Amino acid sequence: MTDNTMWQGYLIQSNGDNHFINSPWKLGDECVFGYDSDYTTMAISLIRYLSIEKSNLSLSSIDERINQQTIIAATQIEVNPSGYKIKCNDDASLQVYIGDEGVFHLAFDSMQDIDEEKYSKIANAWQNESNIMNTSQGAYISGQQYDESLESRLSLVAQNHQGIIWPQRQMDSEGTNISQSYVKIEPSGTVTSWTKLSAAGAPSEFAIRAPILGGISTVMVETNDGPNGVFLLVDDIPTSPKIGDSVDIVVRMLYAQEGFIRYGAKAIITNRS
Amino acid sequence: MLPAGGAYMVDVAIVGAGQTKYGNHQLGMKGMWAEAARSAFDSVDKDFHPKQIDEAFIGSVAFGGGQLGNTAALLTEHSGMQGKPVRRVENACASSGFALRDAWMAIKSGQADVVVAGGIEKMNDLTPERKRFWLGVSGDTEWERLAGLTFPGTYALMARRYFHEFDSTHDDLVHISVKNHHHGLENNVAHIRKDVSFDKAKSGFMVADPLTLYDCCPTSDGASCVILAADHVVKQFTDDPVWINSSAAASDYLALHDRPSITQLIATQMAAKKAYSMAGITAKDIDLAEVHDCFTIAELLATEDLGFANRGKAGLFAREGRGRRNEGDVCINPSGGLKSKGHPLGATGTGQTVEIFKQLRGEVESVRQVRDAEVALSHNVGGSGATCAVHVYGRDK
Incomplete structure (x- = not known):
């Protein structure tokens, strides 16, 4: 098992061909996303991390909480049955693995407390922004x-x-x-x-x-x-x-x-x- | 192809020019345009009737006002020009600078004798939310906007890089802000008419670091209109024309990150070089210049790009007050510029021409008059420098 490695603003652990990434932020005992992160951004970072050592990476399944179009565009990874699986956890962490899912523990010592009030406001803001009624009133990127x-x-x-x-x-x-x-x-x-x-x-x-x-x-x-x-x-x-x-x-x-x-x-x- | 500069073509004069006051108008687009057109018609020294107009070019971004398509047809029917060939010209904040150039070319080509160039923008009739969506519409929406940039941001990037490359600080921009506020103080059509102290301008609310509120032009409503005539018909309208001795324009990459340098506007340099060459003058011959200072850093860069200061020396130029009215080498922005007079996007270019027409004819408020002004320049920039139109004017051809 490798130690926690800070990579693109996230923490990564590996154990054989099982790899784990989590947000460096905690709220009490819970691992939570940073202000502009989600499962998709963390999955992209982990794939990029693995790409340094491994060429021809591929994915066999992608958790539905990850935006498939985005991860493929960002990593240009192929999808085939022999590839890695990506599974999101209930907190701000996910795994990429072949075979059986690994067991990893959050390294709370390496994590930082997030500002609770700001975190709550940002979470609400993303919810409001994501409302389909939040539409352009002028110039924008379609x-x-x-x-x-x-x-x-x-x-x-x-x-x-x-x-x-x-x-x-x-x-x-x-x-x-x-x-x-x-x-x-x-x-x-x-x-x-x-x-x-x-x-x-x-x-x-x-x-x-x-x-x-x-x-x-x-x-x-x-x-x-x-x-x-x-x-x-x-x-x-x-x-x-x-x-x-x-x-x-x-x-x-x-x-x-x-x-x-x-x-x-x-x-x-x-x-x- | 005919020679550049139209050596074998007619000369073009301005025979009338007028505008609305810039600011937060109660009038809608039709009323504002009619007011600007009326003002231009009435400024013609001899008899003039809109039926004499052959063609019209009206600049507008269509920010507000609600009439995005066929704007020119709507406006001209409210100013006695119905039936004339008209069109809207859109090149961001340089829309009416290019409308002026199109009008100039229409006469130069021999296709028209009397042509209107104008511009209009209604900006303050939108809700704050809609206004914010429109601001930055003329930048690179696909890359810059996704990086959080509208124009305060793009010009802030230019300013910080300029300070890094040259002997200059934000204080130099403060000098420009103070100068332009002072120039606009007595301008009856200016949006913001107040003197601002150096300390106040220096400590303004930070909009886009390092640019403060006092580095940014206001959001203005306004309309402007100028009437151009071919040399063989000028005498019908006035014995005191102002000649457009050259018209030049250029473009550049839309996004800052595609340009080799962000501390100079290549489009301005190219347009200015052509304009000086066509008019047979150099920057030293210019008595007054209406310069596109949407942000103070824009004036600082233009001071170099137009040749009033050497590369890297515009900060010193500003510190030494060399752009002040009747004190410096050349009066830069005698109207107060976009900073004080205001910036109703589509109206700004021909609004600069209105100021020059009146300055060269000695018709501005006496305290604002640039002494012995014979040769002038207007510099109208679209966005962060993707388009630029430069015109040189003279009492003589």
Whole structure:
């Protein structure tokens, strides 16, 4: 059995081919999700963790509490009968395994107490946001538009066309259609600029949660492979960014609208705790 | 293809210009447009009738007001222009800057002699929630908006990077805010008419760090209208025209992260270079400039991109007050700019032209008059710099 490893903001344990991931947050004796995490974001992180050591990972079953479209877009994992199973637990943890389910224990010593009031407000806010009646009153990302770039957004799939292009582009400056010769950008980079938006300065999609979080922070990142991107910082690690900070790009919940959650890439600062 | 600058084509003059006051209007779109058009018609020195108009271009983002489609047809039927070929022009906050350019090109091409360019935006008739959905509509919704950014955020990213790369701090932006508030103080059509102290502007409510409330333009209702005429018909309308000596425009990547640099607006640089070349002048010849300061950092960047300061030196330019009216090298935003005069998105571009028309003819409030002004420039930016229109104006052709 491995010790608890902190990975993309979560805690991971392994025992043979059984792997366990849990939120680092606790409320009393209960393991609870961070402010922008759910089973889907944790499953994506665990698959990515396993992908470092194992190539050709596949899944045979995915717990219904996980968004299947999102996990496949974010990890590009295949589904076949000999693959891993993903099973969510009743608290903020899940397992990925082959064969029999393993027995793991939460490492409470490695976990932190979450602010109960804030946690409750955020949970209510997500519930309100996810109501199908919460619809756009103007400009927004439609479901179709969100889906079109899902793979590029979640797994940083880029094009290799006289250099790496991300986000993907249709034609180059010569009017030539850019080929579908995909490469994946390494999900890490350096902060080149940042801002913290008050609730008044953020898009209305964030209007319910931004006041509870005390604003939201966005960083511009130059990835190690070259392309730049803008990303929110994860919601449950309140760090004030600096230009030059190192970051990892992870998947978290962005916001909910029209009854479904938009997932996206967010940044975690890695050179400071 | 005809030579750039229309060397063999007609010259274009402004013969009339008017606008509503910017602010929180009780009037709806039809009433505001009619007021701006009336003001422009009445400003023509000799007899003028809207029937003489050949074509009209009206800029609008259609933020509020409820008439998204066929806006121009609705508005022109309320200003005596029914039956004329009209259309709405949309290029975000640069909508009417591009409407002006389209009108200029219509005359240059020989297809029209008298053309209206205008703009309108009704922004304060929406509920706060709907307004918030619309703010940022002209940024990159697919990537920037999902990263929590609307324009305060994108311009904040530019500001912080600029401070990192150059000898500049937020204090330089405060100087710009204080200047523009002072310039707009006596402007009868300005949205916010109050002097602001350095300390107050420096300590404003933080909207998008490092930008405070005093770095951000207000949300304004307003309409503006200018009447252009070909040189061979100008005398019918006035003996005192203002000439549009060049019109240029350019575009850039919509999203900041696709641009090689976020401390300069390439579209502004390209448009300015073309505009100066076409007019046969340099930045040093400009007496006054209406610059797109939706955020104070936008004016700071434009100061360099338009050539008024060298790269990295706009902070010093602001600190030294070199953009102040009748004190500096060039008067930047004599109207108060978007910061003080206001920013009714679609109306802003031709609103800048209204100010220049009056400044060059010596018709603004006396305390606001830029002395000996002969050559002027307008700079109208769409979004965070994806589109830009630059025009150069003169008392002489």
